Amino acid sequence: MIEIRNVSKWYGNFKVLDNINEVIQRNQVVVICGPSGSGKSTLCKCLNGLEDFQQGDIIIDGVSLKDPNTNLYKLRQKIGMVFQKFELYPHMTALENITLAPIKVKKMSRQEAEKKAMTLLERVGIPDQAHKYPGNLSGGQQQRVAIARALAMEPEIMLFDEPTSALDPEMIKEVLDVMIDLAKSGMTMVVVTHEMGFAKEVADEIIFMDQGRIVERATDKTFFSNPKTERAREFLNKILI
Amino acid sequence: MAIFDYKVILDNLPFLMRGLITTFQLALIGISGGLALGILVGMARLSSRPYIYYPATLFVNFLRSIPLILVIFWFYFLVPIIAGRPLGDFLSASVAFIVFEASYFAEIIRAGIQSIPKGQMQAALSTGLDYKQTMRYIIIPQALRNMIPSLLTQSVIIFQDTSLAYVIGLKEFLRSASVVDAREVRSLELYTFVGIVYFIFCFTMSYFTKKWEAKKGMAR
Numbered sequence: 452m453i454e455i456r457n458v459s460k461w462y463g464n465f466k467v468l469d470n471i472n473e474v475i476q477r478n479q480v481v482v483i484c485g486p487s488g489s490g491k492s493t494l495c496k497c498l499n500g501l502e503d504f505q506q507g508d509i510i511i512d513g514v515s516l517k518d519p520n521t522n523l524y525k526l527r528q529k530i531g532m533v534f535q536k537f538e539l540y541p542h543m544t545a546l547e548n549i550t551l552a553p554i555k556v557k558k559m560s561r562q563e564a565e566k567k568a569m570t571l572l573e574r575v576g577i578p579d580q581a582h583k584y585p586g587n588l589s590g591g592q593q594q595r596v597a598i599a600r601a602l603a604m605e606p607e608i609m610l611f612d613e614p615t616s617a618l619d620p621e622m623i624k625e626v627l628d629v630m631i632d633l634a635k636s637g638m639t640m641v642v643v644t645h646e647m648g649f650a651k652e653v654a655d656e657i658i659f660m661d662q663g664r665i666v667e668r669a670t671d672k673t674f675f676s677n678p679k680t681e682r683a684r685e686f687l688n689k690i691l692i
Numbered sequence: 693m694a695i696f697d698y699k700v701i702l703d704n705l706p707f708l709m710r711g712l713i714t715t716f717q718l719a720l721i722g723i724s725g726g727l728a729l730g731i732l733v734g735m736a737r738l739s740s741r742p743y744i745y746y747p748a749t750l751f752v753n754f755l756r757s758i759p760l761i762l763v764i765f766w767f768y769f770l771v772p773i774i775a776g777r778p779l780g781d782f783l784s785a786s787v788a789f790i791v792f793e794a795s796y797f798a799e800i801i802r803a804g805i806q807s808i809p810k811g812q813m814q815a816a817l818s819t820g821l822d823y824k825q826t827m828r829y830i831i832i833p834q835a836l837r838n839m840i841p842s843l844l845t846q847s848v849i850i851f852q853d854t855s856l857a858y859v860i861g862l863k864e865f866l867r868s869a870s871v872v873d874a875r876e877v878r879s880l881e882l883y884t885f886v887g888i889v890y891f892i893f894c895f896t897m898s899y900f901t902k903k904w905e906a907k908k909g910m911a912r
Binding site for chain 2: 496499501524525527528530531532534536538539540541542551552555556597600601603604610
């Protein structure tokens with residue numbers, strides 16, 4: 452489904468991504484963790500072409516991001532993304548946030564798009580907030596609207612870039628619950644997060660990154676109790692107090 | 693003969709009002725045309741393509757570096773050459789104002805667009821919207837909202853600037869007053885009247901701009 456081949460990226464002289472290789476299968480949930488500045492968010496944004504990279508290639512469902520004939524706009528329709536700071540459109544209601552892309556990109560009728568949006572809002576547990584503006588919603592509610600917005604395009608892959616980092620502690624659970632639900636429904640997910648509880652419950656693979664490199668990858672729970680590398684051990688000690 | 697004889701104003705009111713209407717028309721054309729062109733130029737200034745960015749940047753920097761009165765003169769002589777026939781003072785003044793004000797509007801637009809967080813663009817693109825749709829539905833509506841105080845301020849300036857069109861003989865408000873003055877020799881009354889009218893309009897506009905800003909500040 453997603454194949455990352457020898458991807459390297461520089462900001463000027465600073466190497467943010469250093470020869471990343473990774474294969475993510477359909478229906479898999481991959482969690483990326485690591486200290487800040489390790490390149491995990493950058494890698495996440497490279498997957499749907501929001502960030503460019505200088506070397507290597509990423510193949511999504513057989514389509515190369517580096518191929519000049521690839522239509523990135525079209526490719527992004529099947530890759531949903533959820534951001535750290537929600538990034539809802541502040542001048543639109545929750546419902547309008549969700550229906551915009553289906554109406555404008557998929558040419559869905561407003562009626563149909565709104566019906567679908569309501570179903571999604573029910574799925575994330577806030578149908579009663581449909582007509583509110585993002586400014587009048589709590590952080591947790593905003594992030595759930597953002598998830599619904601991404602799902603409205605019926606993506607095959609969902610990217611989460613630190614979806615709970617900007618939330619108050621008591622709101623983290625409501626967002627994670629939606630994500631766990633999504634993972635269990637078989638969505639292919641790439642999740643940048645420090646929520647180890649989430650990782651333990653649904654991750655098929657955990658990738659630990661540091662200084663632009665994948666330092667460790669684990670497909671079982673041993674990563675949490677007994678990481679192989681010293682760097683990962685240090686990191687886990689810090690976040691799991 | 694009274695020291696301040698307002699009768700001269702009443703007697704010539706229809707003529708003066710025609711001048712005021714011309715002023716309003718010119719201001720409106722300058723504002724709407726300048727804004728439309730300014731949005732395009734402002735967006736071009738943000739382009740990563742050099743063949744779009746450099747001409748737009750040159751346009752803005754050039755026009756912002758020369759006095760408006762020169763631009764008015766210039767177009768008065770240039771437009772007939774391009775069009776092949778004289779187009780009259782109003783049309784050439786309109787073109788001059790649209791082009792000149794577009795350079796100022798462009799900078800307001802550019803700054804306004806840059807004030808929208810990068811994440812908004814990324815979020816919209818991530819849902820499959822293309823660049824044009826993202827600009828149209830997400831970035832520009834938000835940017836315009838932030839820009840309204842600056843746009844209103846610039847519009848007040850344009851309203852005042854239209855008086856410069858008197859140099860090419862356009863009978864706008866100020867020119868109308870000077871025409872009456874040439875006949876009646878009542879400079880004090882006429883120019884005071886003109887000043888008061890300009891003041892009322894501009895002050896009212898500025899007042900509402902400030903109110904808008906205060907309201908927006910509170911909403912944050």
